[in-house]
Amino acid sequence: MDINELFKSALKDGEINPPDAVWDKISAKLAQAQSGPNTAESSSHAMASSSKAAFAKGMANVATWKIVSIATAVATTVAAVVVGVMNTDNNFDTGANIPIEETPILAEVDTADFSEMRNLVVADEEVRSDKNAKETNTVEVSENDDTVTYEPLTTEVENSVDDNYYMPAQELKLKEVYTTEEEQLITESVLAEIVEELPEKIDEIQQSEDQFPLLPQTIDDYSAKLEEKFNALLSPTDKLFIPNLITPNNDGINDCFEIRDIEKFSSVYVAIYSRDKKLIYENKKYDNSWCPTDVPDGVYFCCVKVSDEKYRPAWVTVHIKTK
């Protein structure tokens, strides 16, 4: 059982009775709302008369601003439509290139706030024109009288539109607050994503196997096949077991340089060199007889060869002095 399931079973669709006082508050609120929304509003705001006047003034300003903005919007769209109708033969622009000064309504309204607002409108137009340019960005190539149009990937266009642009101001502010937090979380979140997606990927593999079932195959089968293939590649010399440590101290354990199963081969060539490239021992028909007691401790290099094949290089550590 998961911790989620524990919570889900206990709390999803769970029922807990609220205290009776809650209904009284709701009914009071409803009664207040029904008796008159105006009184309720004024009581909740509870503004002083002076501040109320200021508020009204502010509202009036906002209202005029809105009217101006609506007027400009209407004007630009109307102009756009007119120009568009006139230029039907050419490429149709959605009003992006029309200079705003030419519209008659705007010429009459000339206030200080207007320049600011015009900047806003211009910015708006630029963004829109960019967007249009992206959307209509098709390349036509004529080949053998056949026109081939390459359309940009729609997903790219969707992604390229800036999400923030369409977000209301309030939400933007909220997001700004979180950016630092998000930065802190980057490493954690990446980890979390990996952990989250692992089981999904395993599921995907499982599903694909369900669709295209493979022949039953155990690891033992597979490793046996691998071993066969590997052995086929090996030469007899490679298969020899050559020790890499001998301790010639006459205790009967690892006293000699003993190559295992050497009797199976007719002739095994062994040559031993010291670290300063001196030949120390050589035998064309080796019979596990090198038990060096007169050489210093250290690493020795040996060349081993079965019949006519290649030499196999190896090394052996000689360690005489026990204790």
Add this chain to the structure above:
Amino acid sequence: MNQDIQKMIEKCIQGDANSQRALYDKYKARFYALCLRYSSNADEAQDILIEGFFKVFNSLENYRGEGEFEGWMHRIFVNHAITCIHRKRKDVLSQNNEREFDEAILVDNNDRYSSDLKGILLRYLNCLNPKERTIFNMVAIEEYTVVEVAKELNLKKTVVKTYYYRARARMRTMLEENEKELLREYNLYK
């Protein structure tokens, strides 16, 4: 059944106090439980419940009979809970005291809730910080997908995931510290 609710809704729109009371009685327990899950104490939950029901009564005219009435109400309550958290979050951020695990709340809520499984889990859920609690509620209990939650809360998908994992880990440590027997009972203790 459905027709009863339909009649009740029509009367509520006309302003009949008795049917309003009936509607409230029908759903109060279910949605109080929901509010408790989304808030950090019972008072907060009652506030959400009051405002939520007020919203429901005011926007009954907008219910077009598509889908279940309870689902529609559920949606209103979850949305309202989230806006309440947004409202609260400003204070939390300005004070810069995002708590991780508030012992005081746990002790304070001890007396208010029942001692059964539901009460115990609610107490620990209330101890999480608001963001983690909301996301844990939506993902773990109400089985929203991460994408839906991200859209709802206007956060990135990875951020939602992080909060979810954190909330789960914190819940786990809290339960392991204080409620070993309960975890053993459900074979959750490692």
